Amino acid sequence: MKVLDILRVKGNTLYTVQPDEPLAKAAQIMAEKDIGSLVVMEHGDLVGMLTFREVIVCIVKNGGEIGTTLVRTAMDDHPLTCTSETELDEVRRMMLERHARYMPVMNQKVMMGVISLYDVAKAVVDSQNFENKMLKAYIRDWPTEDAADHN
Numbered sequence: 001m002k003v004l005d006i007l008r009v010k011g012n013t014l015y016t017v018q019p020d021e022p023l024a025k026a027a028q029i030m031a032e033k034d035i036g037s038l039v040v041m042e043h044g045d046l047v048g049m050l051t052f053r054e055v056i057v058c059i060v061k062n063g064g065e066i067g068t069t070l071v072r073t074a075m076d077d078h079p080l081t082c083t084s085e086t087e088l089d090e091v092r093r094m095m096l097e098r099h100a101r102y103m104p105v106m107n108q109k110v111m112m113g114v115i116s117l118y119d120v121a122k123a124v125v126d127s128q129n130f131e132n133k134m135l136k137a138y139i140r141d142w143p144t145e146d147a148a149d150h151n
Contacts, residue, residue: 001087001088001123001124002084002085002086002087002088003082003083003084003085003086003088003091003105003115004084004085005088005123006088006115006119006120006123007084007105007112007113007115009123010113010115010119011113013113014039014111014113014114015029015030015033015035015037015038015039016038016039016040016041017029017038017039017040017041017050017071018040018041018042018071019040019042019047019048019070019071019072019075020070020071020072021070021071022066022068022069022070022071023050023055023058023066023069023070023071023073023074024066024069026038026050026055026071027055027066030050030052030055036051036052036101036102036116037049037050037051037052037101037102037114037116038050038051038071039104039111039114040071040072040075041111044109045109046079046081046104046106046109046111047075047077048071048072048075048076048077048079049075049076049079049102049104050071050074050075050076051076051101051102053101054074054075054076055074057074058073058074079100079103079104080094080095080098080100080103081103081104081105081106082094082103082104082105082106082115083105083106083107083112084105084107084112088120088123088124091103091115091120092120092124095117095120100117101116101117101118102114102115102116102117103115103116
């Protein structure tokens with residue numbers, strides 16, 4: 001299974017923010033849209049990733065307030081990325097290694113979407129459930145010895 005399989009199901013709705021926007025505005029967007037991350041774009045290029053983790057760390061550093069902090073100050077400026085052709089096993093390994101919950105999907109310099117650890121886990125579980133159903137149907141339809149004796 002590849003990242004493309006997740007994007008097909010999930011769709012490619014993308015929420016972005018610019019690096020020089022106030023962090024408070026970014027946090028408000030995340031809260032209103034009920035999302036855990038924003039892609040940080042500048043002049044059409046991916047320049048960072050902002051997740052609730054970076055927002056919380058920034059608030060703690062600022063004594064419990066966002067203040068006038070800009071997205072640029074809080075964002076991860078070296079986000080982990082993958083392509084739509086990346087295998088899910090590789091994505092899982094990468095996300096676990098870096099403790100990343102969100103990963104931008106890039107094909108060359110084109111942003112294809114963002115996948116989350118939840119999306120990856122759901123795809124794996126759905127795939128396993130499908131395989132289990134197929135195996136159970138195969139076993140259920142398998143001829144028994146009794147049936148073979150009557151032929």
